[in-house]
Amino acid sequence: MSKTDETSNLIRLSFARRVSFGMGDLAINLTWASLGMFIVFFYTDVAGIAAGTVGALIAISRIFDGFVDVGVGSLVDRTRSRWGKARPWLLFGAVPFAICSTLVFAVPDVGMNQRVIYAFITYSLLMIAFSAIAIPYGTLNTLITRDTHEREKLNIFRMFLAQIGVLIVTSATLPLVNLFGGSKGAWVATYALLSSLSAVLLWVVFATQRELSLSSQPAQEKIPVKVGLRSAFSNRYWVISFVYFAIFSIGYALNQGALVYYAKWILNDENLVSGLTWAYILPIMAGFLFLAPLLEKYGKRNVMIASSVFSLLGLAIVFIDPSSLWVLVASQVVKGIGQVGILGVVWAMFPDTIEYGEWKTGVRAEGILYAGGSFAQKLGIGLGTALMGWILAAGGYDGSLTAQPSSAHTAIIVAFVVVPAVVFALQIVLLWKYDLDKQLPQIVSDLEERARVQAERVAVDD
Numbered sequence: 001m002s003k004t005d006e007t008s009n010l011i012r013l014s015f016a017r018r019v020s021f022g023m024g025d026l027a028i029n030l031t032w033a034s035l036g037m038f039i040v041f042f043y044t045d046v047a048g049i050a051a052g053t054v055g056a057l058i059a060i061s062r063i064f065d066g067f068v069d070v071g072v073g074s075l076v077d078r079t080r081s082r083w084g085k086a087r088p089w090l091l092f093g094a095v096p097f098a099i100c101s102t103l104v105f106a107v108p109d110v111g112m113n114q115r116v117i118y119a120f121i122t123y124s125l126l127m128i129a130f131s132a133i134a135i136p137y138g139t140l141n142t143l144i145t146r147d148t149h150e151r152e153k154l155n156i157f158r159m160f161l162a163q164i165g166v167l168i169v170t171s172a173t174l175p176l177v178n179l180f181g182g183s184k185g186a187w188v189a190t191y192a193l194l195s196s197l198s199a200v201l202l203w204v205v206f207a208t209q210r211e212l213s214l215s216s217q218p219a220q221e222k223i224p225v226k227v228g229l230r231s232a233f234s235n236r237y238w239v240i241s242f243v244y245f246a247i248f249s250i251g252y253a254l255n256q257g258a259l260v261y262y263a264k265w266i267l268n269d270e271n272l273v274s275g276l277t278w279a280y281i282l283p284i285m286a287g288f289l290f291l292a293p294l295l296e297k298y299g300k301r302n303v304m305i306a307s308s309v310f311s312l313l314g315l316a317i318v319f320i321d322p323s324s325l326w327v328l329v330a331s332q333v334v335k336g337i338g339q340v341g342i343l344g345v346v347w348a349m350f351p352d353t354i355e356y357g358e359w360k361t362g363v364r365a366e367g368i369l370y371a372g373g374s375f376a377q378k379l380g381i382g383l384g385t386a387l388m389g390w391i392l393a394a395g396g397y398d399g400s401l402t403a404q405p406s407s408a409h410t411a412i413i414v415a416f417v418v419v420p421a422v423v424f425a426l427q428i429v430l431l432w433k434y435d436l437d438k439q440l441p442q443i444v445s446d447l448e449e450r451a452r453v454q455a456e457r458v459a460v461d462d
Contacts, residue, residue, distance in 0.1 A: 012150055020208035021144075021154055022161035024090070024137045027201035029165030030194045031101040031130065036256040036381060037170060037273075039104070039123075040388050045399040046184060047107040047115060055389025057120045062382025065127040066375045072131045073371025074225045076139055084211030085367070086143055089136035094202040097133045098195035100126040105187040131374060133202065139370045142351045143211040146448070148440055152295050155348040160288045162343075163281045169194070170277035174270070228368035231361045237436045238353040238369055242376045244430045245346060249380025250387065251423030255335075257388045258416035261397075265404050265412060267325055279332040280339075287340030299437035300345045300352075307341030308424045308431070314338050315421045322413055342427075347373070352436055359443045391415045 013021075043054045079085040104122045107115055141154055173190060180186035232238050259277070264270035294303055314335030321327045350373040358364040395411025397404060 012147065013145060013154070017144075017208065018154055018157040019161070020204055021140070022157035022159075023201045024140075024205040025158045025162035026165040027094075027198035027205075028130075028134055028137065029162045030169060030198045031097070031126070032381075033166040033169040033256075034101075034173065034191070034194070035126075035385070036253050037166075037260060037277075038173060040257050040385055040392075041260045042105060042187060043107075043119060044389075044392070044397075046187065047119065048400065049107075049112070049115060049119060050393070051389040051397055051399070052393035053116055053389075054119075055386040055393065057116060058123065058382055058389070059386035061120060061124045061127055062378055062386075064124060065131065065378055065382070068128050068131050069135060069371040069375035069378070070225065070229070070368065072135045073139075073365075073367040073369070073374075074228060076136050076367030076371075077228060077365055078367075083206070084143065086136040086140040087206050087209060087211060089132055090140075090202045090206040093129065093132040093136075094199040094206075097129040097202070098199040100129040101195040101198070102188060102191045105184075105191045107184065109184070127378065130378070131371075134377075135367065135371050135374045137202075137205065138347065138350070138373060139366045140205075140209060140211070141347070142354050142366045142370065144209055145212070146355070146444060148352060148355075148444060149292075149296060151351050152300075152345070152348050153292055156288050156291055156344050158347065159343045160285055163285050167278065167281050171274045174273070225368070227363060228365035231357050231363040231365055232369055232372055234361060235353055235357040235369070237356050237434060238350070238372060240430055240434050241349040241353050242372050244349075244427060244434070245373055245376035246380040246383075247423055247426050247430070248342065248346065249377045250384040251420035253381040253384025254388055254415050254423075255420045257385055258412055261392070261412045262328070262416050266323055266409060267328065272325065276328060276332050279329045280336040283333055283336030284339050284343060287337060288344055291340060291344045294341070295345065300349065301431050301434050301437055303341040304345055305428055305431050307338050308427045309338075311335055311338030311342070312421055312424045315417050315424070318413075318417050349373075349434075352440055355440065355443050355447060356436060359447055387419065388415055391419075 040051070040054055040058075043049045044051050076085055076089065079088065081088045083091065100122065104119075104126045106122070107118055110118075141151055141158075145151060145154075172194070176190040176193065177186045180189040260270055260273050263272040263276060291303075298306075311334075314331050314333075314337070317327060317331040317334060350370055354364065354366055354369050357369060391411045391414055392408065395405075395408040395414075397408040397411060
């Protein structure tokens with residue numbers, strides 16, 4: 001690790017630090033990808049809960065979780081420890097997160113009402129545990145360097161390793177379930193194994209990262225929740241990022257969650273999920289290798305707009321022949337290429353809005369502002385997952401049937417293609433309003449100068 005000078009916080013990180021930071025998102029995705037890919041399928045086809053009920057319980061849980069995110073963000077801002085403000089959450093939250101990730105798949109063989117209650121309680125507990133990991137982990141990005149290009153690289157490493165987590169989930173889940181016997185208990189055993197791995201990876205992040213003190217304010221005073229929230233909603237770029245991430249997550253959840261249904265009922269083989277996911281993920285991972293220079297040349301917004309257009313093209317390919325495996329493979333590849341500039345950048349937007357917020361308001365509330373990102377993601381994923389259930393229900397889908405009506409097939413295509421296409425169009429509209437890239441160098445320079453002046457004042461006072 002090296003610094004640009006003795007006092008600057010524009011730190012360049014080593015390759016090993018970047019990789020170890022990215023392991024946190026690999027760990028998180030062992031659960032997050034599972035919720036996006038399999039939870040609705042598990043509830044409807046394994047636990048036997050009606051699709052409409054699944055949509056309702058997930059939507060209600062995510063609304064409740066929004067308040068949890070704000071609370072966790074505030075607590076992160078108030079955390080003071082020898083490990084910093086974000087890292088201790090990873091140390092102590094890893095095991096509860098792993099336990100909750102396993103319990104959500106342990107729906108007991110009881111009456112339907114009891115199953116729904118159990119699903120709601122365990123899903124809600126998992127969302128709380130997720131907040132206690134994801135918000136501090138995301139906040140850590142803003143605490144280990146102020147160099148915006150370094151943060152972009154951290155986000156690329158983070159998302160690269162996140163895709164490995166997705167591949168592990170999609171490639172290993174169903175084979176492990178079958179290996180353990182194919183029963184409900186097999187799902188529990190599978191996620192006990194995956195969740196244990198996630199806990200170890202989160203501890204690696206804790207052990208390898210170090211936090212800086214980046215606030216230009218004296219003594220890093222604790223920020224009241226209402227002050228942090230006020231600074232968030234007066235920050236136009238944070239608001240745009242919040243809405244963008246929520247909308248993006250709706251489409252992402254639908255596209256991922258509908259894949260297993262598409263493979264099972266349109267292509268007639270649910271085991272195709274793994275291969276189709278590889279066709280989607282490999283172009284993303286390859287594209288990440290070339291993303292950093294594109295961001296430096298064209299900026300986040302322009303790269304993300306181009307990616308959205310490419311993703312729309314990928315969705316359109318499906319209509320060449322919705323029942324053709326090779327058409328869907330081509331669609332997955334093109335969508336994957338289109339996702340490079342979105343997945344590789346979206347989490348880097350929030351650290352930039354934090355810098356803008358401090359520059360504009362004088363308040364640096366990393367935890368609360370980053371909680372907004374986590375809330376937007378979970379709100380979007382929750383709404384997308386709920387929409388998955390509701391769209392299936394509207395199409396007359398019944399997981400207990402050996403064949404589905406044509407209306408259910410149409411519902412699957414709507415969830416997999418049509419709604420995500422609308423989402424990408426809305427993303428493009430929002431991105432036209434996001435012009436922070438060109439202002440950021442001056443903002444960071446101003447903040448560094450404020451920090452230098454404050455340090456000189458403290459030195460004089462002492």
